[in-house]
Amino acid sequence: MTAVDERPEAEIGKARRRKEDAHLITGRTRWTDNLSVPGMLHLAMLRSPMAHATITSIDPTDARSRPGVVAVFTGADFKDVQGNVPCAWPVTPDMVNPGAPSLAVDQVNFAGECVAVVVARSKAEAQDALEGIDIEYEPLPPVLDMDQAVKDGATLVHPNTESNRSYTWVFESGAAGTGAPIDDALRDAEVTVSRRFVQQRLIPAFMEPRAVMVEPSGEGVTVWSATQIPHILRVMLALTLGLPEHKVRVIAPDVGGGFGGKIPVTPEEIISVLVARRLNKPVKYTESRSESLMAAHHGRDQLQDITITATRDGTVTGLDVHLLADMGAYLRLVGPGVPILGAFMYNAIYKIPAYRFVCEGIFTTKTPTDAYRGAGRPEATFAIERIMDELAVELGMDPMELRRKNWIKHEEFPFTTVAGLTYDSGNYEAATDKALELIGWNDLRAEQQERRDSNDPVQLGLGISTFTEMCGLAPSRVLGSLSYGAGGWEHAAIRMLPTGKVEVVTGASPHGQGHETAFAQIVADKLGVAFEDVELIHGDTASSHKGLDTYGSRSLAVGGIAIVNAADKVIEKARKIAAHLLEANEADLEFSGGKFRVAGSPGSEVGIADAALAVFAAHNLPDGVEPSIDAEATYDPENFSFPHGTHLCAVEIDTETGMTKIRKYVCVDDVGTPINPLIIEGQVHGGLAQGIAQALFEEAVYDDAGNLTTGTFVDYTLPSAADLPSFTTERTETPSTTNPLGVKGVGEAGTIASTPAVVNAIVDALRPFGVNDIRMPATPERVWRAIHGGGKHRAAGGTTAYGGASTSTSDGDGGDLQ
Amino acid sequence: MTKINVKVDGVSYADEVEPRTLLVHYLREQLGKVGTVVGCDTSNCGACTVDLDGRSVKSCTVLAVQADGGEVTTIEGLAGPDGELDPVQQAFHENHALQCGFCTPGMIMAVRDLLRENPNPSEDEIREGIEGNLCRCTGYQNIVRAAQAAAGVKS
Structure with missing residues (x-):
């Protein structure tokens, strides 16, 4: 027998150090910008400095004569062939998509839009030549505020549309048959609380700037791109540019983070393909950070009008949600669907009898929006967890008691919600009890009271977020019902090599998650081979030919199950061979x-x-059996996965400076059966950092001319190590019942849960000052103004994020807390 | 063009560079040392951190001509000839201090410099010490752990 048969212990559940690390910690990396091919030229993009303008003339003559410049192209050169940057999610039949040119032709609709491309021998020469392009604009009024944009007579972003409203998407539980009519709940409510929350615009800010390299070959191209979606990109390039799909190869080499930011097909990718094919030369384009912040898509940016109704004893009776969601200037790949994903999550973990969700997708002259970590679900979780706290105050109840009274009990699973989803499993009580104990909730409450009683200049606040989310995107039939342009399955193949080593092919496309490690652990256990003997193949449509890539916490919960199913097929094929060799009946064989x-x-x-x-030898096989035990599988999940957890945050606020310090952050997440606890913990840490950053640090701000004023890392303030605490992260394990591993997604949980925990803590600290909301990010200035402005202010009022225009609040008090 | 002589990861180079060439561009484009990466254009992210004459520098903030006569160590020069990892590299692996790995070269160089200056830093000192290097994946917690672990090995 071979050594691989001597494996003693289970790999699943083990904190394996990652296979991925070796080349990353030694600098032997294959980031797209590190690559080159013979004869390669470099591109530089000229970008619009105007938010909204018609292009009256472009003269690239001077640029073309600069040293090293091979060519300069403008929209006019490609307008007949460039098609539109694809949007795959027409969320309603009448959704308005005005089209999105890769290179602007007649008009620019956001600052940063590509208007010309220089091709040169070196990157420096290409960039130097940009200033040789003479371009004239006729300015149009910018469209920055969503409330204003949907009013009659508003300036239109796109001349070929009738309004700035792309779509209105409606769900109502009475009409859908999933619950009671919302109008009845609103009419009969004993208690009603309404708030407008502002989901500020964020920037994914992956650390590796986007880069793309294209090598033309005959009818086709090979494209290396810093993308999350090599497989989808291949299909989309074929459809958009009319290329034969079998002549298009897409490779995602090492990809440095994504967080949704590398999901869409980008104008820069399409331009690079067009230029490479026009010149029949390989080209490479790598964006600068400033370009990335202004032109790679943004996330969030919603105005949320939320009304919750309840009985006096604290039973929630209805939830009414109305969103304005900023699409920016164009609809990107899944941009319209991002807020719609939230539609299923506002009801969260609660038993709410009546529910309405209305979302209007709005065009503005700002950078397009699309998925950012959580994609619709952080916004939903923020709104429900914030309004639950406000309802608790209105009712005079403890906020945790209000939650306990309304959440789904562990014995009630599976539970079909008012939004129509069936949650398979969960135990909110267990996660909450563990979290309360870990943070020392009662002691902190006592300390809070002491600080209040003594008028301590440093006040303490405690915040709760009891969340769930839907991930593992996605059951294809559900995506179909939402008019998404593709399915949600994933593919895997397992190749058994003659020496006993194993190659696993996956259609998931990692960019930091740890697929190579976690998937090897699964295969090692399934096939009884050594962890070290499993190699993962991914991210190249030539070797991993079929897949739907990585986003929506899907790789393990969908891609991992495809691997399990492929392994089961390998075992069944091997069983025939083994029975033959052992001269036994297949049915009598055990495999372990x-x-x-x-x-x-x-x-x-x-x-x-x-x-x-x-x-491999094939000398002695049963009759009629092919000489292979390789297998592949395509898995379409029957349901989403529903990780959940309880996040608790204690903040100290210096009331004299407005400075917020996270004193303690505890979360207990339930992501089902753990495959690799080390990777889970890392995903939670990173997710927390991004969710906390929304609460405290980050915001994409535009001035009243529509210029992004947070266009560098000087102004768009990602948290550093010194800005964050050490987190206490624990788990409960309630296996998913809808997949054979019992796993749930973990990639987005930390981000989805943490933002409201922090903001609830801040508001909790400030309630004695009459504060009942605070705009994000809760900067020291905003906190200080909230304290000193007292209760007459509503923090949603007035925001520079919308071009300096005052976004009115429902009670119209005009408070200006920025 | 200006002539420079510089030693990088143990190898001596004599090259002509444009006076405006940044050290990071010299490393990446002329020497092919692409292990050192560019993450921003405002010297905020620290992804391009290397050692120059025994001190860590953001190589996007140093001109190649300023390295003339100097000695540079990049992430590619840390492991021994037999592949033995630097203790900080090893600690990053053991403590899952990286996910996508893009910030990692700079982060490892920054942690090495921190530990040179302060062999036994507290958690707060580590967090302050690496605040010039941004990471979007890890939330920094495991990077702090890795620094603590490496400090233990070195001290």
Whole structure:
């Protein structure tokens, strides 16, 4: 027998150090910008400095004569062939999509839009030549405020549309048959609380700027791109540019983070393909950070009008949600669907009898929006968890007691919600009890009271977020019902090599998550081979030909199950070989630890590696059996996965400076059965950092001319190590019942849960000052103004994020807390 | 063009550079040392951090001509000839201090410099010490752990 048959312990559940690390910690990396091919030229993009303008003339003559410049192209050169940057999610049949040119032709609609491209021998020469392009604009009024944009007579972003409203998407539980009519709940309410929350615009800010390299070849191209979606990009390039799909190869080499920011097909990718094909030369384009911040898509940016109704005893009776969601200037790949994903999550973990969700997608002259970590679900979770706290105050109830009274009890699963989803499993009580104990909730409450009583200049606030989310995107039939342009399955293949080593092919496309490690652990256990003997192949449409890539916390919960199913097929194929070699009936064979044995006859056995070698030699196979035990599987999930958890945050606020310090952050997440606890913990840490950053640090701000004023890392303030605390992260384990591993997604949980925990803590600290809301990010200035402005202010009023125009609040008090 | 002599990861180079060439562009484009990366254009992210004459510098903030006569160590020069990792590299692996890995070269160089200056830093000192290097994946917690672990090895 071979050594691989001697594996003693289970890999699943083990904190394996990552296979991915070796080349990353030694600098032997293949980021797209590190690559080159012979004869490669470099591109530089000329970008619009205007938010909204018609292009009256472009003269590239001077640029073309600059040293090293090979060519300069403008929109006029490609307007007949460039098509539109694709949007795959027409959320309603009448959604207005005015089209999105990769290179602007007649008009620019956001500052940063590409208007010309220089091709040169070196990157420096290409960039130097940009100033040689003479371009004239006729300014149009910018459209920055969504409230204003939907009014009659508003300036239109796009001349070929009738309004700035792209779509209105409606769900109502009475009409859908999933609950009671919302109008009845609103009419009969004993208690009603309404708020407008502002989901400020964020920037994904992956650390590796986007880059793309294209090598033309005959009818086709090979494209290397810093993308999350090599497979979808291949299909979209074929459809958009009319290229034969089998002549398009897309490779995602090392990709440095995404967080949704590398999901869409980008104008820069399309321009690079067009230029490479026009010149028949390889080209590479790598954006600068400033370009990335202004032109790679943004996230969030919603105005949320939320009304919750309840009885006096604290039973929630209805939830009414009305969103204005900023699409920016154009609809990107899944941009319209991002806020719609939230539609299923506003009801969260609660039993709410009546529910309405209305979302209007609005065009503005700002950078397009699309998915950012959580994509619709952080916004939903923020709104419900914030309004639950406000309802608790209105009712005079403890906010946790209000939640306990309304959440789904563990014995009530599976539970079909008012939004129509069936949550398979969960235990909110267990996660909450553990979190309360870990943070020392009662002691902190006592300390809070002491600080209040003594008028301590440093006040303490406690915030709760009891969240769930839907991830593992996605059951294809559900995506179909939402008019999404593709399915939600994932593909895997397993190749058994003659020496007993294993190649696993996945259609998931990692960019930092740890697929190579976690998937190897799964395969090692399934096939009984060594962890080290499993190699993952991914991110190249030539070698991993089929897939739907990585986003929406789907790689493990969908891609991992495809691998399990492929492994099961390998085992069944090997079983035939083993039965033949053992001269036994297939039905009598047991498979465990990588070995087939005849039940009750421990002496004779055939390992899976023996079967692999037997089919390689193919000298002695059963009649009619093909010489292969390789297998592939495509898995379409029957349901989403529903991780949940309880996040608790204690903040100290210096009331004299407005400075907020996170004193303690505790979360207990339930992501089902853990495959690799180390990777889970890392995903939660990173998710928390991004969610906390929304609460405290980050905001994409535009001036009243529509210029992004947070266009560098000087102004768009990602948290540093010194800005964040150490988190206490624990888990409960309630396995998913809808997949054979019992796993749930973990990639987005921390981001989805943490923002309201922090903001609830801040508002909790400030309630004695009459404050009942605070705009994000809760900068020291905003906190200080909230304290000193007292209760007459509503923090949603007035915001520079909308071009300096005052976004009115529902009670019209005009408070200006920025 | 200006002539410079510089030693990078143990190898001596004599090259002509434009006076405006940044050290990071010299490393990446002329020497092919692409292990050192560019993450921003305002010297905020620290992804391009290297050692220059025994001190960590953001190589996007140093001109190649300023390295003339100097000695540069990049992420590619840390591991021994037999592949033995630097203790900070090893600690990053052991403590899952990286996810996508793009900030990692700069982060490892920054942690090494921090530990040179302060061999036994507190958690707060580590967090302050690496605040010039941004990471979007890890939330920094495991980077702090890695720095603590490496400090233990070195001290």
